[in-house]
Amino acid sequence: MAVFDSSDGARRRHFTQSIARSVFAGMTILLILPVVAIIGLLVVRGAPALSAEFLFSAPMRGMTAGGIWPAIVGTMWLVGVSLAVAAPIGVLAAVYLNEYARDGWITRIVHLAIVNLAGVPSIVHALFGVGAFVLFLSLGTSILSASLTLAIMTLPVIIASTKEALAAVPMPFREACWNVGATRWQTIRHVVLPNSVAGILTGVILQVSRAAGETAPILFTGAAFFLPHLPQSVNDQCMALSMHLFTLSTQVPNVPPQMTYGTALVLLGLVLTVNATSIVIRSRLRRKRRW
């Protein structure tokens, strides 16, 4: 090695190599650094606002005082209802794609549709929600309309990770089951799904984090600027954390900055915690895989 190192060319090569390495490392760091700084800033400025009173009381005095409890509850409604719709459809769609569909033009079209559904701008999903749910199905601006809009928007997340989880179940598992006389569905129900449940869970959790963070799709379909009461059913409107952050920072004058920072911190904390949970489950799963 030393012999090669002594040549001029090798030294120059070694030099360009380390430059390339530092350039790419530098780019990566420059990407991550501002984000870390910004999150740090949110924590520092938002943390003083966090108190039991802030979390568990309603906004008061034209939203310049009080807390964010109705927004937290509203976000939970939206996430819960959209999950109840998107999870079964998404999981079964992935079952179809991975277990039933043969490679052909149908799968190709379904795949394209999923890619597109994921790529449609969130505000177009909002327009669709207004046209289809609020007006055509006469659901009005309600939790149901907003949740259905969110469900369709987040469907690709669940389909993609469920499909990945199903594809990771080895083929011999299925073959063994078919050989003892089980039907396709019995095999899926008793062998394939139980063996991919953790993978499916990561997709479901990711859906939750997406649904909790979205603002545009719920703007005109069910989220309200301010409601004095908590929602009682899916036909009511509700407040939402994401919407509340938008309202506080752009629509309401004289909001104490720490309230806005506090809301942003709660929303970001919620979404990132949920996201991190999904990542942890997935990495455990990969390490623990028995086959």
Add this chain to the structure above:
Amino acid sequence: MAKGWSKTRAQVERAKERVIELAIAACGISAVVFVFAIIYFVFREAAPLLFGGLDIGQFLGSPEWYPDSVSNKRYGALALIAGTLSVTVLAMAIAVPFGLGAAIYVSEFSHGRTKEALKVVIELLAGVPSVVWGFIGLVVINPIIIDVFNTAVGLNVLNGAFLLGLMSVPIMVSIGEDALKAVPDTYREAAEAMGATKWQVTWRVLLPAARNGLLAAVLLGVGRAVGETMAVLMATGHAVHIPTSPLDSVRTMTATIAAELGETAKGSDHYRILFVLGALLFAITFVVNLVADVAIRGVRKR
């Protein structure tokens, strides 16, 4: 008797299985149904104006957006299209080099724990809600731009582009890394055996080989940036005009829909023109995603 009973039972089982399989197939094609439903319902609201009196030439060619004018309503979307274009182009100028650079670093230069940690951070970055980015644009980037460039307002193309850049980087890194990973190791080994440095391997071998996948990564980033709503709504100011500098305030197509839909009467022309904008946005992202998918498919096939 017993035989007859088990026969019906088997029939019931089979019927049950048929029903379940039908339900699964229905869910399977639901995504297709939903895409067509999106097209149908957006166009349904847009159609009466789109096919009944909208001057398409004015819509695409004029910057005069006066949807509420009493005497002379004008629906020229050129300034909004220019707003979207300017923010997207500048965002890509930031995101493409950094995103692909980070993809190269993660794929080729980092190993083991560092690699895993970087991927997790990038994934978390993707999880930050767009309204939080918008808030950051308002309270963090805005004062920085005012200070650095000595302008009156920091809510402009630059602010929005910075946010969109950061927002579209994660998808570029993850798709870009996939594309680089898909290049067979034999390419790297062959190049290194010829005495090429890692830099030369990356520049001369990997980038050309992963060309299509990297193109797809960039396109998906573009799709993200074009369709992003809340961040640009909050961070680019609300000036409907064609920008001449990155420090100009603009308003994008997405932000216009978000800002104006709440104030329009259902069924009015103003309401319908927003759906026409939505249809245009849908068409743009549809094409971008389609091209990206074709490019990725090329990679997977190999």
